[in-house]
Amino acid sequence: MSVTVKTAKEIFDQVLNGEELFILDVRNTDDFKDWKIEGKQIKYLNVPYFDLIDGVEEIMDQIPKDKEIIVVCAKEGSSKMVAEMLSDKGLATSYLKGGMKSWSEYLYKKEVYKDDKMTVFQFVRVGKGCLSYMVVSGEEALIVDPSRFTEIYKKAAEDEDVKITHIVDSHLHADHISGGRVLAEETGANYYLMKSEGAVFDFKALENYNKIDFEQVSLEVIAIKTPGHTPGSVSFFVNDKLLFSGDTIFVSGLGRPDLGGKAREWAKDLYDTVYNKVSQITDDVIVLPSHYADFEDEVNRAGYIGETLGEIRKQNEIMSNQSIEDFVEHVAQSASSETPPNFEEIIGINRGVEKAAEEKQQELEIGPNRCAVHHTH
Template structure:
């Protein structure tokens, strides 16, 4: 008999570093581009069409002592293969409900920080590498870089007895569709982003708000000229303790400055950001980025993606390079990697100049994020 696993079930196993063996029956290209990964996750790829006539030929590739999860794009193929494997005598067989589409859309809530003034939650989109946040204080909530799955934030705010009053996007995202506009419409919250991003709908321009205050939260807007994909990117420094760094600074690297076609120019601005604004911050500031590349390496013992600034500084050679030309040359060279899939269409949707159905949005977001220069792992 087979069982069904949800994306949340899988996320829990990955976070808890439980052993899981995955048979991924998507085509080889999709598997190589993007798959479920984790410290104790092992996977093989055998396309569905190679298994239609039977699974006997793959039984020797599947360890009998591990939980087996069969994965496909949407669910149907994996359920069929799982049934064949169970009939062949395997006992711990499951399939992923909703397939990789459900994995792409799952958000895992983790408590990041709590003191007498505020609580901070991180939302890990484990199948995408995207991170968003909620800061709660005095019956109000601020949401940072929300995904399009607005119900997650609405439910969390309700659970906290708080009203979402402020929403901020650190930049115009290139790898996923922002839920900021929709969430603002649903809650009446003030929605902020940089005017220089070129969005055509109504919002509060961060150029006019260097601080956002509510309850016991003081959020400072740190304008970071062109460090990532777009003409206006910012980081948010909350209560001088937490740096929500967007796509500027990651646990394992820096934001890539090439998607706007001005890699060398924008890399110079990134240098100024690193060596002027970030260099002035204390080592014990907790950095909370907008993305991660490798959960195993970037999630900490507390279960969230983030690290003290001093630790990141010490590990990242680009943050210890005093020569601007060398910095720029290295960033430009390492920016020449594969771009986020569909990034131009996603940016157009986030800017408000194009629209997309829910199905199209789902299609656009399938796959990993490619938003960082991860130097420390190479």
């Protein structure tokens, strides 16, 4: 039987459709435990490639004979060889094109909101749990928290026949490299970031803006300073309808404030944000975060990651009726979990004090999202 090549998109579509999959992951055990293709309908077998160099005979009793075997490795080469070995045994096999590197870089676009003033698209980076957005109004577009894959946003703007005129980053990201500065250079758009985040290149400081207007003031974006995840974190409140919450509020938790080594001090800022600033926003506002932890747990019926603020408050006890002492203790305890891999180097690149070639950027970003104090309900 011939071996099939599968793209990250094809596998994600299968996951999204709830199909039962069998994945043979031939990366080493630590890498597999740390990060893998997630899905409730997926069955896994993890056997490092080096254990299979001499053949697949010893694992044949663990491999289903009646369904396709999807073989996955880091970059593609090892999985292709193992898939061919299994195919020689008469099994239906495929491998992930580009390996987990391609899984880390795949984004898909989903419309999340539309009215007579604006249309909003969410870009889901499924292998990283990162979310970015495009707000379209009239002939212009605003991009929120773009990934480094700038062509995706330019193509989306072209599809909508609009020009990207504004780009905002809610904070200095620690788990992925922002595309904000490059996208601004490529499109001529204004790029906004909090000055307090310490970036050394030219941008428009959000401290100087209470709102960003474009297209006949049909789309208002009010920057609410919401420290917590980082001291300069902001959220963006759009037309009293949507809250782009950055890494401050997630569908299933709050942003982790420990990446600067000041967990308790920044947790007090996060408490002030949640209890004094966000508490003023009504329950029917839709929260659109910059990250998620588990796609299948957090995706809503409409097919995107987002939830009303009222529902998030219900699900997360930490967001109501907590004393500041209990809140800080809870957040500090959760902050003892692993930090995002390479986060200091990634922050250096996003700040503009370090540079990295494309291949280095790929390596730095490999791995899961760890920016949240998740599942606090």
